[in-house]
Amino acid sequence: MSGTANGSVTISLDGTNQTMKLPLLAGSIGPSVADIRKLYGSLGIFTFDPGYGETASCESKITYIDGDEGVLLYRGYPIEALAEHASFIEVAYLLLNGELPNATELSEFDMSVRHHTMLHEQLRRFFEGFRRDAHPMAVMCGVVGALSAFYHDSLDITNPEHRTISAFRLIAKVPTIAAWAYKYAVGQPFMYPRNDLAYAENFLYMMNAVPAEPYKVNPILARAMDRILTLHADHEQNASTSTVRLAGSTGANPFACIAAGIASLWGPAHGGANEAVLKMLGEIGHVSAIPDFIGKVKDRNSNVRLMGFGHRVYKNYDPRAKIMQRTCYEVLDELGIKDDPLLDLAMALEKIALEDDYFVSRKLYPNVDFYSGIILKAMGFPTSMFTVLFAVARTVGWISQWKEMIEDPSQRLGRPRQLYTGPTQRNYVPLAAR
Ligand code: CMC
Numbered sequence: 258m259s260g261t262a263n264g265s266v267t268i269s270l271d272g273t274n275q276t277m278k279l280p281l282l283a284g285s286i287g288p289s290v291a292d293i294r295k296l297y298g299s300l301g302i303f304t305f306d307p308g309y310g311e312t313a314s315c316e317s318k319i320t321y322i323d324g325d326e327g328v329l330l331y332r333g334y335p336i337e338a339l340a341e342h343a344s345f346i347e348v349a350y351l352l353l354n355g356e357l358p359n360a361t362e363l364s365e366f367d368m369s370v371r372h373h374t375m376l377h378e379q380l381r382r383f384f385e386g387f388r389r390d391a392h393p394m395a396v397m398c399g400v401v402g403a404l405s406a407f408y409h410d411s412l413d414i415t416n417p418e419h420r421t422i423s424a425f426r427l428i429a430k431v432p433t434i435a436a437w438a439y440k441y442a443v444g445q446p447f448m449y450p451r452n453d454l455a456y457a458e459n460f461l462y463m464m465n466a467v468p469a470e471p472y473k474v475n476p477i478l479a480r481a482m483d484r485i486l487t488l489h490a491d492h493e494q495n496a497s498t499s500t501v502r503l504a505g506s507t508g509a510n511p512f513a514c515i516a517a518g519i520a521s522l523w524g525p526a527h528g529g530a531n532e533a534v535l536k537m538l539g540e541i542g543h544v545s546a547i548p549d550f551i552g553k554v555k556d557r558n559s560n561v562r563l564m565g566f567g568h569r570v571y572k573n574y575d576p577r578a579k580i581m582q583r584t585c586y587e588v589l590d591e592l593g594i595k596d597d598p599l600l601d602l603a604m605a606l607e608k609i610a611l612e613d614d615y616f617v618s619r620k621l622y623p624n625v626d627f628y629s630g631i632i633l634k635a636m637g638f639p640t641s642m643f644t645v646l647f648a649v650a651r652t653v654g655w656i657s658q659w660k661e662m663i664e665d666p667s668q669r670l671g672r673p674r675q676l677y678t679g680p681t682q683r684n685y686v687p688l689a690a691r
Pocket of ligand 1: 495
């Protein structure tokens, strides 16, 4: 299946009489795309697009972003409405199935997720193979990848039931894996999931509770966590999602594909930015040091970036950042934090950056990660867990995108080409002659 035909664009090879009409395909919203699938066959040339900024790698019905207007839709619903009114599990149903659930569908879906939260008991011992000081993202990559060694009964990607059960297993088990990665690092006993608790609540319980005493999850913090998960649930064809799709295009099993996505998310240009924002704020230290820091960011030779600012697609305020900022106030208020020096610093930094021509002219605005670190720190998460949390939320998006790809009859092995600039063929020179 491809988008609707919407005219064509003609290209010609200068210096020859060769021309070609490229069909233009229209989606339901957003810019049309030129279909270049027959380009090499007709004109013998490829396209060049490092970073894929101008390339639609697939057709998708899941998430839409208008980067100029700062719009984010999951299955057509604005992120603001979902963050305000829907639970994360409702959003997960929506992303996976395409429609909002009715009450019965939601309750059945929720129950299915709750009944898959436990890990195989042998996987529990898998954690002990890691060093205590391992970064929890390293543990996430390893343990999520290892799920395919434990759940052989759902690995047939051609079987729709297997695909569904793998999706439930991944969505249900990543919070348990994430919480256990944390518990392992701090040397506390693993807390088994509690299926009487809702998704975000259960995650906070497994993170914070200890067997020695009762623990009650703060409902305001659980709601904030639920909203943070919703904000991170999907974001169309970003680096980690594209990694999941590329791995999936080979027919690899979904656990392996999601492990690949986690590895891709880890980098500071992507999911690792929330951790990097807090590190940056710590290094700046005080409002008085902001001008000096901004000077370094603007210095072409410094390689310093304002973390939590800028986005490949958004050339406007990231709509998730606005909701995150509001959530930040709610959490700090609930925790009785009247003056948070980090928040003050972040706000001063944001204000200065938004007025500075360097950032204005490049359309650099705060992204989702600018405020998330402050909230998570206030909630007691160590910085090393920030990207892990992103991975927990994004698992829903990854598995929805993977499922859509597997069910798309036009899906092919992902295999980009290149502009080769290395040596042309040359003769081997024996070692003695070099
Ligand atoms: N600080 C300073 N300058 C920046 C920044 C920044 N954060 N982001 C972009 N620029 C400048 C860049 O130097 C370039 O300037 P010039 O044209 O003079 O060379 C211009 O803006 C365009 O930058 P680019 O690197 O071509 O843009 P990109 O689309 O490749 O980068 C980005 C997108 C997210 C990697 C980048 O904005 C960045 O590194 N931001 C900081 C890291 C960050 O917050 N990442 C989280 C993204 S949101 C979460 C997620 O979805 O993963």
